[in-house]
Amino acid sequence: MHELSLIHGLLELITASAKVHDIKQVSLIRLVVGEYYGALPEALNFAFEAVTRDTICEGAVLELVATAGRELYVDYYEGD
Amino acid sequence: MKVILAKSILKANDDVAKRNRETLDRCKVKAVNLISSPGAGKTTLLEKVLELCKGKAAVGVIEGDIATTRDAERIAAKSVPVVQINTQGACHLDARMVEKALLELPLEQLDLVVIENVGNLVCPASFDLGDHEKIALLSVTEGDDKAAKYPRVFDAATAVIITKADLLPYTDFDLDSCVKELLQIKPQLKVFVTSAKAGSGLVELVNWLQAR
Numbered sequence: 001m002h003e004l005s006l007i008h009g010l011l012e013l014i015t016a017s018a019k020v021h022d023i024k025q026v027s028l029i030r031l032v033v034g035e036y037y038g039a040l041p042e043a044l045n046f047a048f049e050a051v052t053r054d055t056i057c058e059g060a061v062l063e064l065v066a067t068a069g070r071e072l073y074v075d076y077y078e079g080d
Numbered sequence: 081m082k083v084i085l086a087k088s089i090l091k092a093n094d095d096v097a098k099r100n101r102e103t104l105d106r107c108k109v110k111a112v113n114l115i116s117s118p119g120a121g122k123t124t125l126l127e128k129v130l131e132l133c134k135g136k137a138a139v140g141v142i143e144g145d146i147a148t149t150r151d152a153e154r155i156a157a158k159s160v161p162v163v164q165i166n167t168q169g170a171c172h173l174d175a176r177m178v179e180k181a182l183l184e185l186p187l188e189q190l191d192l193v194v195i196e197n198v199g200n201l202v203c204p205a206s207f208d209l210g211d212h213e214k215i216a217l218l219s220v221t222e223g224d225d226k227a228a229k230y231p232r233v234f235d236a237a238t239a240v241i242i243t244k245a246d247l248l249p250y251t252d253f254d255l256d257s258c259v260k261e262l263l264q265i266k267p268q269l270k271v272f273v274t275s276a277k278a279g280s281g282l283v284e285l286v287n288w289l290q291a292r
């Protein structure tokens with residue numbers, strides 16, 4: 001559940017930015033996740049798949065970068 | 081095309097939380113976010129605190145639960161304004177849910193809003209609600225190692241309430257070692273030891289709340 005809310009936040013962020021940059025399909029998202037948030041990679045990937053269905057992020061690669069700290073941010077994303 | 085964002089995915093939540101805090105500040109209301117594992121005694125403690133606050137401070141309550149309105153009914157029995165949030169499965173409250181609940185409370189007439197989060201010792205710490213402080217509860221039946229095992233919640237808190245102290249004789253809970261580990265996580269933590277059942281430690285807690 002926790003991961004699901006985080007992915008909802010991620011999708012909101014990307015959708016807003018993609019609109020500004022006129023990006024119609026996102027192919028890759030690099031997400032930095034600090035240990036502090038206790039989010040499991042498998043659960044994040046699972047939530048990502050479920051939440052992005054029928055969105056501009058459907059099928060995109062979610063690249064997770066684990067850090068020891070308190071970061072939780074989108075580093076960058078790619079799309080056309 | 082590559083777009084560098086470098087943006088927190090909790091930003092949407094944090095923006096609403098900031099708005100909530102501004103609303104509360106405008107109405108001169110202080111908000112406290114109660115966090116603990118399920119059943120640590122949040123509602124029971126709150127019932128006692130509300131009795132002690134009668135006539136001294138006007139308190140409103142937001143109850144967060146996955147399902148049922150049982151906690152809100154318990155609080156309503158104390159003749160205090162209360163709003164129940166049902167999270168429909170989500171294991172924590174977020175700022176948007178609290179934003180809606182705040183609309184239902186007579187903020188202009190209140191001094192304090194207590195938000196009882198969903199029973200969960202993990203993710204409520206990640207979601208700012210717009211509260212002014214988080215208070216973590218830990219009951220003695222959970223074991224004295226829980227602070228060390230779930231440090232995030234205790235690190236985010238300004239105070240920790242060790243609850244159900246009346247049960248200490250029946251458990252192997254080592255109070256000294258627990259307090260020591262709490263202070264290792266965060267040296268400036270204020271620690272209270274209470275029993276809602278025996279009524280101990282409650283006056284100290286209410287006095288501390290009132291002083292803030």
Ligand SMILES: Nc1nc2c(ncn2[C@@H]2O[C@H](COP(=O)(O)OP(=O)(O)OP(=O)(O)O)[C@@H](O)[C@H]2O)c(=O)[nH]1
Pocket residue numbers: 116117118119120121122123124125151198199200243244245246247274275276277278
């Ligand atoms: N012995 C003893 N039992 C307590 C005390 N405080 C609460 N309890 C009991 O602990 C159980 C759970 O208490 P609640 O106040 O409902 O706990 P909660 O944290 O609000 O639970 P959730 O909202 O479901 O997360 C109840 O059966 C209470 O009677 C206490 O000080 N001493």
Ligand SMILES: [Mg+2]
Pocket residue numbers: 122123124151196
């Ligand atoms: Mg409760």
Ligand SMILES: [Zn+2]
Pocket residue numbers: 001002170171172200203204
């Ligand atoms: Zn959660």
